[in-house]
Amino acid sequence: MKKHQLDTPALVLDIDILDENLRKMRDLAAAAGKKLRPHTKTHKCTRLAARQLEMGNCAGVCAAKLSEAEGLVKAGIGPVLITSPVSTPQKIRRLRELAGQAPGLMVVVDDLDNARMLDGAMESVGRLDVLIDIDPEMGRTGIAYDQAAAFAGALKNIPNLRLCGIQCYAGHLQHIADYGERRHLTLERMRRAAVLKKELGVEILTGTGTGTADIDIEIPELTDIQVGSYCVMDSEYTFIGSRDGEENHFFRPALTLLCSVVSRNQRGFVTVDAGLKSLYFTPHAPPRVIMDGVMRADYNYDWFGDEHGKLCFPGEKPALGTVFELSLPHCDPSINMHDRIYVVRADEVIDTWPIDLRGMAQ
Numbered sequence: 001m002k003k004h005q006l007d008t009p010a011l012v013l014d015i016d017i018l019d020e021n022l023r024k025m026r027d028l029a030a031a032a033g034k035k036l037r038p039h040t041k042t043h044k045c046t047r048l049a050a051r052q053l054e055m056g057n058c059a060g061v062c063a064a065k066l067s068e069a070e071g072l073v074k075a076g077i078g079p080v081l082i083t084s085p086v087s088t089p090q091k092i093r094r095l096r097e098l099a100g101q102a103p104g105l106m107v108v109v110d111d112l113d114n115a116r117m118l119d120g121a122m123e124s125v126g127r128l129d130v131l132i133d134i135d136p137e138m139g140r141t142g143i144a145y146d147q148a149a150a151f152a153g154a155l156k157n158i159p160n161l162r163l164c165g166i167q168c169y170a171g172h173l174q175h176i177a178d179y180g181e182r183r184h185l186t187l188e189r190m191r192r193a194a195v196l197k198k199e200l201g202v203e204i205l206t207g208t209g210t211g212t213a214d215i216d217i218e219i220p221e222l223t224d225i226q227v228g229s230y231c232v233m234d235s236e237y238t239f240i241g242s243r244d245g246e247e248n249h250f251f252r253p254a255l256t257l258l259c260s261v262v263s264r265n266q267r268g269f270v271t272v273d274a275g276l277k278s279l280y281f282t283p284h285a286p287p288r289v290i291m292d293g294v295m296r297a298d299y300n301y302d303w304f305g306d307e308h309g310k311l312c313f314p315g316e317k318p319a320l321g322t323v324f325e326l327s328l329p330h331c332d333p334s335i336n337m338h339d340r341i342y343v344v345r346a347d348e349v350i351d352t353w354p355i356d357l358r359g360m361a362q
């Protein structure tokens with residue numbers, strides 16, 4: 001079947017572009033002596049996670065949530081690092097179960113009370129490996145740099161936890177358009193994390209994202225990069241400046257959304273079958289129509305409620321059922337709205353991968 005024969009809305013993944021992105025990130029990391037720890041929050045698909053591991057040079061994978069980690073372990077994917085604190089009593093009970101089945105499982109901590117709860121849960125099970133989550137002045141999770149040494153000292157006295165390293169993820173810097181500014185800010189954050197790693201004498205310094213990976217790998221103490229979006233590549237990321245120029249085309253968008261015309265009775269636009277329930281709302285960077293591999297500036301997509309979108313363009317209205325291909329400015333939350341990804345090679349559908357971790361928000 002050709003991709004344009006798929007029913008819509010449908011997520012379509014170009015396998016050759018995906019593999020090119022996976023290879024490029026693997027080689028970028030390897031050349032700097034770093035490992036990858038791909039973040040599976042981006043795609044929530046164990047088939048894709050397995051492909052990332054097969055590409056090689058991985059220290060493991062990341063999960064944002066405990067339930068994602070459970071899904072990965074069930075699919076035989078690991079070792080898994082959970083990059084957000086696991087703090088509710090229900091989840092801590094599940095984490096204890098998971099630890100028994102998941103060699104190399106690690107979780108971040110940023111609070112002594114949480115560490116004590118984890119310690120209690122791990123009693124008689126064995127030691128749980130933890131990383132200190134550093135807050136690189138993003139203010140989401142993590143502990144301030146200047147409190148980390150004291151926190152690490154306290155953790156060393158907690159018998160059922162083993163401190164393996166630190167995590168430093170500066171999400172707020174990833175999309176800074178000016179390359180020089182992004183570089184300056186991320187190196188400043190990462191250098192402080194590197195100093196801390198040396199001070200604590202720990203094994204791991206993990207962090208970074210697609211926007212700063214090529215910069216952060218210059219830090220000698222960084223051991224692995226927990227990049228997510230690069231594999232399917234948000235089209236939004238292509239508009240931030242790179243080392244080489246105003247746009248960033250090193251990784252290429254591999255994932256698009258097909259939609260089709262469901263109504264054309266209005267003047268000046270047609271209505272398509274992709275709205276808020278299949279395409280994440282990014283009003284600052286709307287999806288673009290792609291034709292023959294080119295993003296068209298003369299076609300405008302806008303969300304038109306939950307199930308529909310509005311497509312404006314000059315010229316004749318297309319027939320009902322005409323299929324359009326849209327770019328995905330931010331893939332991660334859009335993927336989470338679908339059951340499967342259609343895998344294509346040169347427009348031929350060659351496979352279907354279930355998005356088996358979708359909805360796993362706990």
Ligand SMILES: Cc1ncc(COP(=O)(O)O)c(C=O)c1O
Pocket residue numbers: 039041042083169171174207208209210211226227228229230
């Ligand atoms: C903790 C953490 N690490 C890594 C990433 C990956 O970032 P990116 O998708 O920009 O590669 C994310 C993404 O949100 C994240 O939350």
